[in-house]
Amino acid sequence: MEHLPVEIIGDILSRLGTARDVVGLSATCRKWREAYKKYLHTLSFKFGDWPRDITARQLEILITQTISQTVGLQCLSIHMGSAHEFAAVPVIAWLMYTRKTLQSLSYNGHTIPNVNVPEQCSRHKLQALDLDHHSIIRVEPTYLRFTCLKSLSLRHVIISALDLSILFTVCPRIESLTLDVVEIVTSDSQSSMELSSPTLKCIFAEKVSVEKIILEADNLESLHLLNDSNIGFLKLNGKGSLQHLKIDDIVATHLEIGANLDNLKVIDVSYFMIKLPKFYQMISRASKLRTLRLWAVAFVCKDDLFIDVESIAVSFPELKHLALNYDIRDGLLYALRGSSTLENVNVLELGWTIISDNFRLWVFGMIRRCPNLKKLVIHGVLSGMKTDEQSQMVTNVTSSVLRLMRKYIHVDVRFVYD
Amino acid sequence: MAKMIKLVSGDGAEFEVEEEVAFQSKIIKDIVADADDVIPLPTVSSKVLIQVIEYCRKHAAVNSFPLSPSSSAAAAASSSSSISYSKPVSDPALRAWDNEFVKLNNSSLFDIVIAANYLDIEELVDLVLETVADRIKGKQAQEIRRQFNIENDFTPEEEEALRRENSWAFQNN
Numbered sequence: 001m002e003h004l005p006v007e008i009i010g011d012i013l014s015r016l017g018t019a020r021d022v023v024g025l026s027a028t029c030r031k032w033r034e035a036y037k038k039y040l041h042t043l044s045f046k047f048g049d050w051p052r053d054i055t056a057r058q059l060e061i062l063i064t065q066t067i068s069q070t071v072g073l074q075c076l077s078i079h080m081g082s083a084h085e086f087a088a089v090p091v092i093a094w095l096m097y098t099r100k101t102l103q104s105l106s107y108n109g110h111t112i113p114n115v116n117v118p119e120q121c122s123r124h125k126l127q128a129l130d131l132d133h134h135s136i137i138r139v140e141p142t143y144l145r146f147t148c149l150k151s152l153s154l155r156h157v158i159i160s161a162l163d164l165s166i167l168f169t170v171c172p173r174i175e176s177l178t179l180d181v182v183e184i185v186t187s188d189s190q191s192s193m194e195l196s197s198p199t200l201k202c203i204f205a206e207k208v209s210v211e212k213i214i215l216e217a218d219n220l221e222s223l224h225l226l227n228d229s230n231i232g233f234l235k236l237n238g239k240g241s242l243q244h245l246k247i248d249d250i251v252a253t254h255l256e257i258g259a260n261l262d263n264l265k266v267i268d269v270s271y272f273m274i275k276l277p278k279f280y281q282m283i284s285r286a287s288k289l290r291t292l293r294l295w296a297v298a299f300v301c302k303d304d305l306f307i308d309v310e311s312i313a314v315s316f317p318e319l320k321h322l323a324l325n326y327d328i329r330d331g332l333l334y335a336l337r338g339s340s341t342l343e344n345v346n347v348l349e350l351g352w353t354i355i356s357d358n359f360r361l362w363v364f365g366m367i368r369r370c371p372n373l374k375k376l377v378i379h380g381v382l383s384g385m386k387t388d389e390q391s392q393m394v395t396n397v398t399s400s401v402l403r404l405m406r407k408y409i410h411v412d413v414r415f416v417y418d
Numbered sequence: 419m420a421k422m423i424k425l426v427s428g429d430g431a432e433f434e435v436e437e438e439v440a441f442q443s444k445i446i447k448d449i450v451a452d453a454d455d456v457i458p459l460p461t462v463s464s465k466v467l468i469q470v471i472e473y474c475r476k477h478a479a480v481n482s483f484p485l486s487p488s489s490s491a492a493a494a495a496s497s498s499s500s501i502s503y504s505k506p507v508s509d510p511a512l513r514a515w516d517n518e519f520v521k522l523n524n525s526s527l528f529d530i531v532i533a534a535n536y537l538d539i540e541e542l543v544d545l546v547l548e549t550v551a552d553r554i555k556g557k558q559a560q561e562i563r564r565q566f567n568i569e570n571d572f573t574p575e576e577e578e579a580l581r582r583e584n585s586w587a588f589q590n591n
């Protein structure tokens with residue numbers, strides 16, 4: 001331990017995760033104290049590290065004291081949640097003190113009056129910014145750019161469509177965008193949000209409401225739209241870089257992901273209401289698809305035929321993992337039409353929300369079409385069971401599938417019932 | 419036939435390793451570009467060098483098959499936005515191997531990290547420091563002094579002042 005250089009002690013202290021541990025252990029010996037003062041690169045303040053009766057003012061003093069004893073902080077994280085409200089002055093002081101060296105800032109807390117955090121950070125050093133608090137983000141001045149910012153995360157904020165677009169233009173290197181519980185305000189003159197970025201690789205949007213988004217992102221690899229988001233119209237203009245598309249529990253009336261889907265490897269769609277023919281036509285161009293998951297999807301038009309295994313086999317010859325869960329009661333024959341096999345599918349997941357005998361037949365039919373199957377997972381929802389008849393059917397279907405699978409000894413079978 | 423590089427430990431023992439294994443060390447990679455294939459490492463003992471080579475061998479094999487782009491895009495999308503100083507190894511088998519590798523006493527770990535730091539093997543430094551940090555999380559200064567045999571070189575007045583000024587960090591919850 002005596003031979004460990006003081007910089008390495010600083011590195012160890014930086015990995016401790018809470019300021020409390022860092023300061024507490026800095027009292028170990030002079031070298032550790034020096035490590036804290038000169039070589040600490042990461043400091044994190046978390047709600048829950050403090051006694052419950054601490055006041056906001058006491059916290060401000062504490063944080064100011066701790067930060068000002070350090071030099072060269074690169075990552076700062078302050079997560080106070082809604083329990084405390086900080087005054088603007090100490091928050092600005094923390095940001096100004098660390099401005100020259102700070103590369104990553106994660107700030108979750110209320111400030112009264114509101115502090116425009118991005119304005120306080122270095123435009124040339126900051127690489128990652130994570131803001132979480134109920135306030136309006138404005139981007140001023142618009143001519144100064146964040147030349148290093150790669151990762152931006154906004155949670156629980158209100159921002160205008162215009163400001164969000166501007167934010168993108170001032171971040172020429174941005175690669176990752178996360179929006180979580182974000183309200184995007186549009187005006188009459190600007191009802192759509194247009195985001196343009198040649199460097200953007202990932203978008204992760206959860207609980208976001210916006211009428212219309214047009215994305216110009218030639219290098220976008222991953223698009224995740226989740227959790228109660230309400231997006232009327234989404235259009236992605238890209239050059240076929242998209243690899244991973246995930247849609248879960250959103251309402252979207254129009255979705256376009258571009259004509260070139262050569263790199264698309266994963267399509268994961270769940271709890272989504274879709275116009276089937278249009279949607280299927282769009283995704284069927286993804287000839288290199290490896291994983292397809294259509295889970296608890298509902299069809300807008302009741303007469304829509306189902307995505308059948310023949311179409312899947314023909315459109316996605318490289319498919320390895322297939323997961324399907326939709327109401328199979330009426331469209332069983334169509335779903336199993338044709339004779340093409342899914343040669344490369346190793347993992348098959350089939351699920352029911354309302355049990356029926358057709359489900360059993362569907363499972364049998366699907367297994368016959370997957371000659372190289374290694375793993376089968378059956379998913380079911382038990383919490384909606386109302387009658388004995390239904391429970392009995394679950395038992396019958398389960399034992400039926402088990403009996404069938406005895407023939408396929410190389411296949412690992414699981415049942416996941418919620 | 420893979421190119422071999424000779425590493426010579428502090429106590430004079432020679433170890434021949436494949437180039438790609440030795441190149442896990444950025445320093446060695448740079449030196450070899452300029453000159454010799456024989457690299458003396460006077461500050462690294464044989465015992466530690468053997469362990470470091472073992473780590474490099476395991477990770478060289480994995481590094482020659484980089485992650486597929488789809489998994490890295492998905493990983494980037496789900497990770498937090500802040501820069502993490504510890505980049506977790508994504509291959510679960512390799513992670514398990516790493517966890518076994520660091521099941522060593524503190525003294526051995528420190529020897530390894532000093533060597534890895536000197537040789538600039540970033541992933542190994544990361545791995546050891548994360549392990550050490552895990553071992554000291556949630557502990558008080560007193561315990562750490564006992565655990566690592568560290569002498570308290572503060573005067574009683576200095577220590578008292580330190581605890582008083584930062585009392586919040588020294589209260590037991």
